[in-house]
Amino acid sequence: MRVSRKLVQTIPGDRYVDLVTDVSKYRIYLMNDHVIRIRCTFDEQFAEEASYTLTMTAWEDKMDAMMEDRRRVEALPALYEDRGTHLLLRTNALRVLIHKEPFAIDITDADGRVLHEDLKERSYVKDKQGRLYHYSTMKDEDYYYGFGEKSGHLNKKKRRLRMHNVDTIGYDSEHTDPLYKHIPFYIKFHGPTQAATGLFYHNSHESAFDMGCERSGYWNKYSYFCADGGELDLFFMYGPQIKDVVRYYTDLTGKTILPTQYSLGYMGSTMYYTELDRDSDKAILSFMDRCRAEGIPCDGFFMSSGYTTGEDGKRYVFNWNHDRFPDPQRFIEQMRSKGAALAPNIKPGMLLTHPLYRSFDEAGAYIRDESGEQSQTDRYWGGQASFVDFTNPKGRQLWKEHLIASFIDLGVTAIWNDNNEYEINNPDALCDYEGEKKHISALRPLLPNLMAHTAKEAIAEAAPGTRPYLVSRAGFAGIQRYAQTWAGDNSTSWHSLKFNVPVILGMGLSGVANQGCDIGGFFGPAPEPELFVRWVQNGIFQPRFSIHSCNTDNTVTEPWMYPSCTPYVREAIRLRYRLVPYFYSLLHEASVEGSPVMRPMVYEFQQDPATWEESFDFMLGRSLLVANVLEKGAETRTVYLPEGCEWIDWHTRERYAGGQTIRKPVAIHSIPMFIRSGAIIPLAPHLQNIHQDRVEELHLLIEPSENASFVLYEDDGVTNRYQNGDYLTTTISVETQRNTVISFTKEGAYPSTVKRVVMELVCKHIAPVGVMLQGRKLPMFLDPSKWEAAEEGWYYDLERTSAKIKYKNCESDYEVTVNFDVKDLISI
Structure with a gap:
């Protein structure tokens, strides 16, 4: 010692x-x-x-x-x-x-x-x-x-x-x-x-x-x-x-890499389809059609590794099974026409029976045994395998070549890196380490990061300017600057639903802002109807939102698996899509500041001792408290509202003082959410497909009782042009004194798709007496139907204590001024 x-x-x-x-x-x-x-x-x-x-x-x-x-x-x-x-x-x-x-x-x-x-x-x-x-x-x-x-x-x-x-x-x-x-x-x-x-x-x-x-x-x-x-x-x-x-x-x-915007949509997935004897492509295309028929938005599909299965039933990376996918390129194009990206499953272990095994072995692309003379083999899914060494330039180059030929040249720029924990049991196996040689025991958790780094480089080389969308199951510190992650093969249970929340929150505090878990549970029997609904209602707040399963009872977890519950699933997923502008802006914040998207209560309210041990309620960004129902058969939900601000029920607009615990009744459709005073939340009410739809009407939910600001971020969502200034940030600032002034300050060259802004101002005490846009008075309506028909103007919704304001979007900086003076009707 x-x-x-x-x-x-x-x-x-x-x-x-x-x-x-x-x-x-x-x-x-x-x-x-x-x-x-x-x-x-x-x-x-x-x-x-x-x-x-x-x-x-x-x-x-x-x-x-x-x-x-x-x-x-x-x-x-x-x-x-x-x-x-x-x-x-x-x-x-x-x-x-x-x-x-x-x-x-x-x-x-x-x-x-x-x-x-x-x-x-x-x-x-x-x-x-x-x-x-x-x-x-x-x-x-x-x-x-x-x-x-x-x-x-x-x-x-x-x-x-x-x-x-x-x-x-x-x-x-x-x-x-x-x-x-x-x-x-x-x-x-x-x-x-x-x-x-x-x-x-x-x-x-x-x-x-x-x-x-x-x-x-x-x-x-x-x-x-x-x-x-x-x-x-x-x-x-x-x-x-x-x-x-x-x-x-x-x-x-490193900061979290700015993802493609479509990655915020619902990403379908299941092992079931790619394990069919034939025509897996048709099953996935039918899934997309069913989503549309059910009114459930979907922007992509994580394709499990069954698509790589050889004649012997084993999985071989870069190998397309043509019984299941007769024409991969046509299939990819069909998916694109339906507004869906394809993310194929990629594994770094190559079985000794892999058709490409010898070429990688002869190139010295695998991790070697302790002598350095032979490729190291170890237990893997399907038998003994060797593992690509991403500390070796030869391994990276060969991997890139096959990644490009098998996927990127076919139009795939979303890659799902799986089973990449590198469970090699010989601690003295040798990695190349850029020519210096080093035992894997010193480098093992870095290999998933380098695997993602290599995929990012391959996309940059073969599809220049395209923004990569990478997903990784394993990783070391810094994985966030390459990939989205998820919490692996979770079990299907109420217990897993509940405790996956602090798993995700801990990752956010560890620099990984873009992550989630398999919604519905990956491993186990099909989730019961109530559990499935609650998991979807929870999953819509995770940056990665994918229903994914490998059910042990010969079933498949799908949004419509319980027809009586489909309306609740549909409603939750549509709420997710409404929140896409908020999510995207939060991920931009993560790419600049490192901030989590799902935030533990203590992150936002460390001055309040009641938050220090809170593991299950969380903030989505700064403005929204989410208190999902996580218990079977729940009829009420107890929620602590942190001190230092006020809270407004998302659904009823009922207002609560902070620093207290409240009990809310819940039913199967309930998603308990609370708006924080000073909140600024951008919404896209009509978004159904991120690939194909343009957000032309932007809703802004604003609680103006205290000064606050929020940066709305926009770009094309799929290229790297934002790195050269082709983006638009709009800093929305609220200043509350005698009147409420909401200012919009813009930076960047990206031409916004937004044509119309609809603002909902959650009022605290009284209704406005007037609203001005850049010094010009907007018309006030008493009849909401006439407001709906008008191009601009405002009215006051007494039931929701909200002023509804709409106007044509302005290309330059501007201000909206809301006058809350009390109008004296008697003296007049």
Whole structure:
């Protein structure tokens, strides 16, 4: 056991400082005022900087040329003061105290409040097996969020969490650990000080977090991170808001890639169709026709791997089964004509019987065994397989060639990467690692990221200018900058429906804003009618909305599977489509700020202690609280409405004060939703297909009782032209004083498709007395039918306490002024 106990030397560097202890070396960068890097090695020298993960660095890195979205910053000067017992480094927001003996690092804010404290005499450790440990003190008032894709409640205190990608079909969403993603990052929130901090361990070896499960009376209460190898390379982030920590973390690992707009539509899927003996193409086309006949919008189909099945019944990536799909290109074109994108399932493991196995093997494109002489084989779906090595330029190039020939040249630019956890059981198997060779034990969770990176490059090469839509089941920190993810092969149960919510919320706090789960449950018997309806009502708020199944009772989960419930399913999916402009704007925000789309209550209301343990109610963006029904047979739903604002029932417009718990009656059609005061929510009421429809009438739901703003984002939804300025952001700002002024400020070259704006202003006390557009008075109507027939004007809906305002969209900046003066009818 080697423990850093004593600082023996301090060596100033170029915008960093090196520390030498009795057994280890440290390098500290002050990345900026809020982010600090602490790098620790027990070897003689630091390893070469070589990261597939970081998008912000302050040093040269071997992967710089490969990582196109990497940004080089200049670290702050690492000037230190020697205070006798410790060294002190400063930023404007932080103080770093390096204790000399026993060696430990503490971090405080500028006022001296402790934010992070190493466990002294046990802070940085390497054991005889080569495992690395970092011990931190913890307080009773600490809450821990994030950790990527993890089961259970949102707060992970008193949990032991393993970082390891694994195929966990039918998992228990409350207890199973690990799942598919490996994201060694967490947020610590200290209740009394309202301070949020983050720790990201830049280490892709298998690892674990112990968040207070272990206890010893000889030490203060502690948590620890343990990795099987590599370095203790950690980044500390200080908020003080949780949303600040998420922003800083995604500065380091990348923002969520802006997806195609059609990916926000309903994406059909099931394993059932592609496992038919023949004519799977007709089954999928019939599904699309049935959607249209049922009035259910649908914009795409995730095609399960049965389409690749060979004559021996095994799945072979890049192989089209022509009994099931006689003419793939014609099928893809037919899907496109129906307004649907196709996302085929792709797997990185190639069975030894695969027709292409030899060509990949001879090219050296697979991960090798420990000798480096032969391709490594391991257990896979269908038998022994070898796995494409995406750290090898040869593997990436060959994969791209087949991806292009089999799909992209046929018009497919949506790729579904599946079964990519790389469960290779030989830790000494060798990856090429850009020619340097490295054991897979050090790189395994990075391979799904690189697989997605390769697909993105293939689309850029073969379909220039086309925006990729990639989906990945596995991933490491940074997967968000390539792909949408989902929570794998969940089980079909009420329990899974409920606990998939905090699984998704934890991913959002871990930088992955664009994700969801299989709606209806993937593995198990068909969901009962009530469960299916509730799952759809929940799923419409997830960025990835796909009903997907592999039912164990010879059934298929479809929107119309229970005709008596189809109206409720249809109503929910249509609500999803109404919300598309809001979703798309939130995903644009995620691509710029890193913000989650589905947000835990504590993210928006960390000042309210009642939100700190909330796992199931969530915010959709800033403006909408969703309290789905998650219990079987529920007749009421208890909802806590956070303090600091007012809340308005989405359906009834009934107003509630914040800081209270209410109980609402619910029925099978109920989707409990509450509008936050200051809300600005853009809606598309007539949208039925994102591919084919243009949003010509935009509705704006605005609650104007407090000042607020929202950025509405528009572009063509399918190309990369937005990167060159072909987009439109409209900052909608509400200022409430004597009158309410709603201003619209525009930026970008994209010509909006919106021809007419319909605003619903949710009024608090009184109706308006007048509405003006750019200083011009809009006509007021008493009869709503006459308002409907008019081109512009407004009327007051007394039942919904809302002013309805409509007008022709303006191409330039403009203002709408709503006068709430009380009109004195008597004195007149």
